[in-house]
């Protein structure tokens with residue numbers, strides 16, 4: 001059993017419990033449910049830097065990253081830095097996040113917000129919409145093609161962008177379909193937790209041009225981004241590199257300034 005299998009086994013229990021406590025009607029009556037969303041894919045296509053900065057308190061690979069910062073300060077700092085979007089981890093058990101983090105980020109910035117979650121059920125898409133998300137993540141390693149199709153089609157009907165994440169060629173081949181907006185290659189090996197941008201580079205020419213290419217995890221240098229851009233990547237998901245500092249927003253400002261210079 002790898003870490004994703006464990007997370008997903010827990011997620012099934014968590015979603016069943018939430019469904020029994022918070023009915024769909026309650027999510028649909030949220031004031032944010034009918035909000036006009038802000039496309040991350042569009043923002044990335046029109047950006048020179050393409051940074052998606054993440055709020056991440058802890059992780060299975062690193063334990064504690066930053067428990068001190070306030071999500072609203074982080075969101076405002078990232079917006080000031082000029083990121084294209086923000087990713088908010090909402091898993092509690094493994095990442096220390098919550099839907100409240102998403103709501104607080106939404107209340108602070110206009111940026112496209114990605115609900116970074118292990119999505120296995122349509123209910124989680126309704127939660128995402130009700131808490132102010134613009135984008136959802138689908139992870140090919142934990143979903144079959146039919147699930148990817150039905151979840152991504154529901155997301156599109158809710159005006160949510162879809163970022164589909166893969167780790168290898170097999171996951172990519174089973175997932176390609178028109179209801180996806182962005183294809184993300186995760187550079188983290190979930191068995192060893194090693195990160196290598198070579199994963200993104202090696203899969204790049206197999207991603208059709210219709211999708212915005214996003215490289216995820218283990219990105220900490222300007223050189224890595226310049227390198228990945230040569231392979232057609234337009235989006236760069238960065239968590240730990242900003243969150244491990246005292247002031248993630250200020251770190252993002254410095255990083256983007258250097259990237260633009």
Ligand SMILES: O=C(O)c1ccccc1NCC(=O)[C@H](O)[C@H](O)COP(=O)(O)O
Nearest residue numbers: 059060061216217218219237238239240
């Ligand atoms: O980060 C982990 O340890 C992890 C472990 C198991 C499943 C997912 C995991 N991370 C989620 C992410 O995709 C990253 O938070 C995101 O790509 C940012 O990565 P990084 O810049 O390396 O913090």
